[in-house]
Amino acid sequence: MNFRINRxxxxxxxxxxxxxxxxxxxxxxxxxxxxxxxATAPIPAAELRAKLNTLLQxxxxxxxxxxxxxxxxxxxxxxxxxxxxxxxxxxxxxxIGMVYGPGAETAFLAxxxxxxxxxxxxxxxxxxxxxxxxxKAVNDLVGYTGDFGAFLASANPNLPKAAVADLVKTxxxxxxxxxxxxxxxxxxxxxxxxxxxAGHMMMIADPLAMAIAKQFPDRFAx
Amino acid sequence: MRTPLALTALVFAxxxxxxxxxxxxHVVNTRDASIAxxxxxxxxxxxxxxxxxxxxxxxxxxxxxxxxxxxxxxxELRFGGVVDTRGATYAATLEKPGTYAYFCDRHRFxxxxxxxxx
Numbered sequence: 001m002n003f004r005i006n007r008x009x010x011x012x013x014x015x016x017x018x019x020x021x022x023x024x025x026x027x028x029x030x031x032x033x034x035x036x037x038x039a040t041a042p043i044p045a046a047e048l049r050a051k052l053n054t055l056l057q058x059x060x061x062x063x064x065x066x067x068x069x070x071x072x073x074x075x076x077x078x079x080x081x082x083x084x085x086x087x088x089x090x091x092x093x094x095x096i097g098m099v100y101g102p103g104a105e106t107a108f109l110a111x112x113x114x115x116x117x118x119x120x121x122x123x124x125x126x127x128x129x130x131x132x133x134x135x136k137a138v139n140d141l142v143g144y145t146g147d148f149g150a151f152l153a154s155a156n157p158n159l160p161k162a163a164v165a166d167l168v169k170t171x172x173x174x175x176x177x178x179x180x181x182x183x184x185x186x187x188x189x190x191x192x193x194x195x196x197x198a199g200h201m202m203m204i205a206d207p208l209a210m211a212i213a214k215q216f217p218d219r220f221a222x
Numbered sequence: 223m224r225t226p227l228a229l230t231a232l233v234f235a236x237x238x239x240x241x242x243x244x245x246x247x248h249v250v251n252t253r254d255a256s257i258a259x260x261x262x263x264x265x266x267x268x269x270x271x272x273x274x275x276x277x278x279x280x281x282x283x284x285x286x287x288x289x290x291x292x293x294x295x296x297x298e299l300r301f302g303g304v305v306d307t308r309g310a311t312y313a314a315t316l317e318k319p320g321t322y323a324y325f326c327d328r329h330r331f332x333x334x335x336x337x338x339x340x
Binding site for chain 2: 106150155
């Protein structure tokens with residue numbers, strides 16, 4: 001039976017899967033440790049889940065930091081945030097590469113960076129009040145969700161393309177809410193939206209982790 | 223800027239050193255060389271074949287890819303086609319020895335090379 005992604009299933013999964021593992025605190029920089037372990041013993045599936053949640057939530061917070069700095073015209077801060085955001089992208093791609101190999105790692109990184117570029121385009125359009133640029137960026141982001149869904153569906157038959165694309169679309173829209181609030185200078189709204197955007201990343205990380213664990217039961221235990 | 227696919231398809235048809243080049247659902251025979259397109263990668267990314275071998279690209283991704291000869295900055299228009307969804311194939315028989323780079327025009331980070339020898 002194919003694993004189906006829906007909110008009810010996700011809520012059930014979140015209820016069932018424990019997060020008390022000490023490795024929850026494991027950061028993205030511990031990829032080498034995980035890779036080494038993969039050759040010898042199964043990794044707890046909860047560890048994979050925690051790792052993906054950490055990386056994807058970090059992605060949301062760093063992206064918002066970058067757009068806030070860009071919209072505020074704080075160039076040095078923007079460059080630092082963009083650098084950290086890209087380091088997060090590299091870590092995320094390494095996590096994918098750990099499972100699917102170096103070719104997939106490279107492809108994932110290129111694909112992932114594309115959507116960040118589209119977000120930069122959107123933020124630039126908002127900052128310059130360029131509606132055409134904003135609309136193009138939104139269209140590019142919506143188109144990107146199909147690409148991303150196709151990538152994961154190709155890598156893992158337990159991840160239906162349309163379901164992944166829908167989840168990534170929500171990621172795009174929730175982060176767009178953050179950028180719009182930042183542009184209006186409404187910090188309360190921006191941070192509320194950012195909590196929603198970061199919280200939504202679990203909707204991607206959890207099914208991704210579960211689908212990988214299901215695909216490779218010999219590599220990810222429980 | 224992306225190359226208009228319909229236009230390039232017409233140009234490809236006129237290229238003399240490619241004896242066939244169509245995007246459809248081919249039957250792969252034992253004298254073909256195969257390249258899979260999976261998780262946005264051409265596999266193998268470098269393929270060596272004898273002159274006259276038919277090379278068949280098969281899309282295993284649930285999204286449209288292209289096989290466009292050249293590199294993104296400089297498409298060569300020697301061969302090319304569109305594989306619009308999972309299971310779609312494109313085939314080209316490369317007659318002239320040489321090194322043929324190609325890429326996907328929709329996802330320009332996807333690259334491959336076919337090396338044709340005598």
